[in-house]
Amino acid sequence: xxxxxxxxxxxESAAEESTHDEAADLTNKSVIKATVILSELGRHKQGIxxxxxxxxxxxxxxxxxxLLLSLEQTGFVxxxxxxxxxxxxxxxxxxxxxPYAGAVARIQPVLDEYARKLxxxxxxxxxxxxxxxxxxxxxxxxxxxxxxxYVGETYPMHASATGKLLLAQLSDNRxxxxxxxxLERYTPNTITSRKALLxxxxxxxxxxxxxxxxxLEEGLFVVAVPxxxxxxxxxxxxxxxxxxxxxxxxxxxxxxxxxxxxxxxxSKALGFV
Numbered sequence: 001x002x003x004x005x006x007x008x009x010x011x012e013s014a015a016e017e018s019t020h021d022e023a024a025d026l027t028n029k030s031v032i033k034a035t036v037i038l039s040e041l042g043r044h045k046q047g048i049x050x051x052x053x054x055x056x057x058x059x060x061x062x063x064x065x066x067l068l069l070s071l072e073q074t075g076f077v078x079x080x081x082x083x084x085x086x087x088x089x090x091x092x093x094x095x096x097x098x099p100y101a102g103a104v105a106r107i108q109p110v111l112d113e114y115a116r117k118l119x120x121x122x123x124x125x126x127x128x129x130x131x132x133x134x135x136x137x138x139x140x141x142x143x144x145x146x147x148x149x150y151v152g153e154t155y156p157m158h159a160s161a162t163g164k165l166l167l168a169q170l171s172d173n174r175x176x177x178x179x180x181x182x183l184e185r186y187t188p189n190t191i192t193s194r195k196a197l198l199x200x201x202x203x204x205x206x207x208x209x210x211x212x213x214x215x216l217e218e219g220l221f222v223v224a225v226p227x228x229x230x231x232x233x234x235x236x237x238x239x240x241x242x243x244x245x246x247x248x249x250x251x252x253x254x255x256x257x258x259x260x261x262x263x264x265x266x267s268k269a270l271g272f273v
């Protein structure tokens with residue numbers, strides 16, 4: 001026999017919906033746009049013009065100029081010869097902040113959820129430069145045999161899924177500067193030819209994800225997908241890590257779909273959706 005929903009349950013649900021609607025109403029779109037601008041400026045140490053910035057973050061030039069002027073007056077942005085860059089106030093506040101504590105608190109529940117769903121180890125790396133990243137959080141599966149990473153560690157760019165995904169974001173000129181002719185070998189399957197790696201990076205650009213298959217450690221298979229901010233830039237990388245015999249299977253397409261949904265959930269948790 002069906003039962004009526006309890007009144008207190010209905011009231012709690014209504015309260016949650018009301019709180020969500022109120023939060024949406026209180027959101028200041030100009031503040032959100034300003035934070036997107038600051039994030040983009042962080043990628044241009046030599047500065048960027050207002051026109052280039054507006055195109056990069058997909059807002060109008062007048063809006064970008066107005067926000068930049070406000071940020072410049074408060075010290076968050078500096079301007080030199082009509083090129084804008086992060087200001088002294090950003091540097092001062094940056095020294096006071098824990099770079100990852102807030103992000104980890106937001107994304108750890110997402111990682112825990114996907115570790116349970118996929119029954120493998122998952123991890124998240126925060127991008128801190130075109131050739132640098134930090135693994136800041138992970139969640140382990142319940143399997144007896146699983147992969148354990150070390151939060152805070154970094155791995156070789158050409159022999160890690162996260163590294164290859166970030167390399168794929170770079171221009172050919174930047175790659176030519178960054179890559180040596182001969183790359184270090186970690187296993188018999190490590191890509192050590194720059195030409196072969198460039199071909200791999202083009203494949204990653206086309207498919208939207210990166211894989212390592214016995215390239216860093218024998219028996220290790222990793223899939224990495226990007227996490228984007230509001231401007232569409234890659235701010236982090238979500239990975240699943242496990243033994244080749246489990247992950248490299250007929251279930252891989254479904255695993256990839258779930259991983260990409262997880263990346264969207266992380267983006268949402270970080271406030272980018």
